[in-house]
Amino acid sequence: MTFRMPATALLLALLLSAILPAAVAEAAVHSLSATAQKQFDKTKAGLPSTDAAKLQSLYLSFxxxxxxxxxxxxxxxATAKTNDDKESEIRQKIRLIDKAKLDALDKKVTQLKNNYQPLFNQYEAAQAELKAARKFGIKELTAAVQLKVDLLEISVKSAKEEIRAAQSALSSAKTSANDKMKRLRGQLDAITEEERKIAVAKSAISQLNKQKSAEWSDLLYALRGYDGKTSIRSLTTLTTVVKQITDQQARIEGYEKKIAEINKTVAVQLN
Structure with a gap:
């Protein structure tokens, strides 16, 4: 049975392999030292003119x-940083969608509750007064208090309806804002797939850089022995490897371009 790494573990491994060798990749720019250049010139001089020209051409190309x-x-x-900064900016704006509107509606609900609280207190007091009047059986007092309760009840119902309407408006606005946030964040999630592809390409570049360093050592060894044919073979491999690296870089540029397009599509919807 073949063992398979979990998807998250695989992605982490790819990211680490792509990130950690970065400094090595930048430092491993190979060129001939003064001593190696003399060995190269002597090796070239010992080759037929066609092979000598090929050796020189391969090195210059490399x-x-x-x-x-x-x-x-x-x-x-530079592009990756721009994309990362833009995505962070967009996510911050998403968090603030309709914030001013929601704050205003929330404030309105609070103000209505505070403004009508004295009325609610008065209504509760009148109800308590009516209960007491009924207990004592004083008809005239009961009738008067009942009228007071009835009049207050009309105002209380109106106040509660106004508060419910404000609460409903706030709830609808929150739902609308949350739906928009979810939709836009869902669109940004497409970036994750592009980042996964970038991690794979960077991992490939890391491996190619290791191959390049090993082949460069082989070239220097061949030059020390003035071995023209092996030197040509090593340089042929080196030019192939660097071509493969640039191909992977082109893929990464394509993925970063897609990320920029995703950011742009979402940003337009926030305006």
Missing amino acids: VQQQNVIGEKDARIK
């Missing part, structure tokens, strides 16, 4: 591609 990788890396990091 150096150029590494420069491209560095430029792309800087551009990707």
Whole structure:
């Protein structure tokens, strides 16, 4: 039976493998030292003209591609930061959806309750007074207090209806705001899938950088022995590896572009 890592554990592992080797990847820009350059020139001189030209071309291509990788890396990091900052800004705005409206409605409910509380107290007192009047059996007093209660009850019902209407408006506004928050956050969740793809691409780049470093060591060893054919083979592999790195970087740029589009789509709905 094949063991499979849980999805969350796999994603964490990919993220760590992509993030932790970053400093190594940036430092591993390979070029010939003065000593290695002399060995390279001597190795090239011992090759037929066609192979010598190929060796030189491969090395120049390798150096150029590494420069491209560095430029792309800087551009990707800048884009990623912009996307992260924008997403944070959007999420903050989502939390504040209809806040002013909700605060105003909540304040209105509180004010109505406070304003009508003396009326409610007066109504309760009148009801207690009516109960006492009935207990003592004084008809004239009972009738007078009953009229007072009836008049207050009309005002109390009106007040309670006004409060219920304000509470209903507040409840509806909260539901509407929460629905919008949920909908927009759901749209932002699409970013998670793009980030997962980025983690996979970064993990691939990390592995390719390890391969590049190992192959570079093989090249230097071949140059020390003035082994032209092995040097050509190592440089051919190196140019292939850096091409694969730039391909992965292009994928990451595409994923970051999709993240930017997601942010833009949600941001427009907040205006």
